[in-house]
Amino acid sequence: MKELRDRKVELFRQTNKDRARLLISCKDQPGIVAAVSNFLYEYGANIVQSDQYSIDPEGGLFFMRIEFILPDLKRQEEKLEEAFAAIGNQFRMDWRFAYAYDIKKMAIFVSREDHCLMELLWQWQAGDLVADIAVVISNHPDLGPTVEQFGIPFYHITVTKDAKNEAEQKQLKLLEEYEIDVSVLARYMQILSPTFISSQxxxxxxxxxxxxxxxxxxxxxxxxxxxxxxxxxxxxxxxxxxxxxxxxxxxxxxxxxxxxxxxxxxxxxxxxxxxxxxxxxxxxxxxxxxxxxxxxxxxx
CATH class of the missing domain: 3.40.50.170 (Formyl transferase, N-terminal domain)
Structure with missing residues (x-):
């Protein structure tokens, strides 16, 4: 079943091989949209979605998300970011490019209730949730057989009051091993420690x-x-x-x-x-x- 998961992730990656997003936050000021749009135009990118929001147009904060398609994107990543740095410095932006083919690795934490977990798995299976669900971690063994049907590794780590720190260390080791980008608590009925939270x-x-x-x-x-x-x-x-x-x-x-x-x-x-x-x-x-x-x- 692991092959099923690998095939799905590769399909996501190929489908999104030329798609990226540019995320920006900075002080609101004239010329931001024009500068960003012109930059992408000069690179031959096709903007497919553009959203912006200003908390206060008179000197407040400005937020922007642009999604674009650029042929042969992967080869141009480094050059694109180096060139955009000048605009980022000009407007004192916090900015980053996010590449859609760089599929995020996700861990799901769950206890005994399965409704949130199953919704995520069904949407992932249908292609509506574009992620690499790398691992499911639970403090109970109940949902192991269900998860493994999707070709996803399942780990049962018991969490007790006296050994909570030890359990979290095992969980953190798994997150590092699977190079997790985002963790989802799908009705995981445990309070996470500050140490765990600070890791992500x-x-x-x-x-x-x-x-x-x-x-x-x-x-x-x-x-x-x-x-x-x-x-x-x-x-x-x-x-x-x-x-x-x-x-x-x-x-x-x-x-x-x-x-x-x-x-x-x-x-x-x-x-x-x-x-x-x-x-x-x-x-x-x-x-x-x-x-x-x-x-x-x-x-x-």
């Missing part, structure tokens, strides 16, 4: 089964039921040291009423959780998310 800054994505900032932490559905909420939701965000307070990528809600008990809320919430997480992960993989302080700009 702004590259760990979580799904919280609540419409944050409401009901941070454990058992949000039970607490939502006790409060008699009329709307439940889910939030996907980057993980920081502050529990469930990282920059939000995507959210969605579902209307409920007094007839629904706590178990109903959990059941209904699963569909929201999996779609919210899948969208957030896809946008990260496609370099559509720019982080500014505690917020995100999402060009979706």
């Amino acid at each position: 800054p702004e590259r760990i994505i979580n799904i919280h089964h609540s419409f944050l900032p409401a009901f941070v932490g454990a058992k949000p559905y039970e607490r939502a039921y006790e409060r008699g909420v009329k709307i439940i939701g889910a939030t996907s965000h980057y993980v920081t040291d502050d529990l469930d307070e990282g920059p939000i990528i995507e959210q969605d809600v579902l209307r409920v009423n007094h007839n629904h008990n706590a178990e109903d809320l959990k059941r209904l919430g699963r569909s929201v959780e999996r779609s919210v997480l899948a969208r957030a992960v896809a946008w990260h993989l496609e370099d559509r998310v720019l982080i500014h302080k505690s917020k995100t700009v999402v060009f979706n």
Whole structure:
């Protein structure tokens, strides 16, 4: 089954061999769009999508994402970046090129619930999630046979209160071994240590089964039921040291009423959780998310 995964990754790579994205953030000022567009035109690139956003047009911050196609792109990578540095310096930009054929390697962390994991695997299998899902790591063995059907390695690492640090060291070793670019917590019911989080800054994505900032932490559905909420939701965000307070990528809600008990809320919430997480992960993989302080700009 490993051949299936390898073939899919190679197909993604070939399909995107001439496609790249340019991500920019800087102080807003005249001439940015013209300079960037003209630069790509002179290189023979065809811009297929361009998005920009200014927090405050009068001297505020400016964010931009341009997706373009350039024939024989891989051969021109270094030259392209060296040439663009002059524009970056002129406008004092934070900028980077992201090459679509450089498929991001992803690790999925999961516990026992499978709905978010399966949504990611189904979308990956269908070609809607362009990633190399290199490994799935779990603190329970239950989902191993399911994951291995997709040709993806599965590792069971038990996490206990007394041996949490040891377990995380094993996990971090796997992330290094598989050269992971982004980790996704698909209902992984463990709180990560600051050491673990610092190993992948702004590259760990979580799904919280609540419409944050409401009901941070454990058992949000039970607490939502006790409060008699009329709307439940889910939030996907980057993980920081502050529990469930990282920059939000995507959210969605579902209307409920007094007839629904706590178990109903959990059941209904699963569909929201999996779609919210899948969208957030896809946008990260496609370099559509720019982080500014505690917020995100999402060009979706």
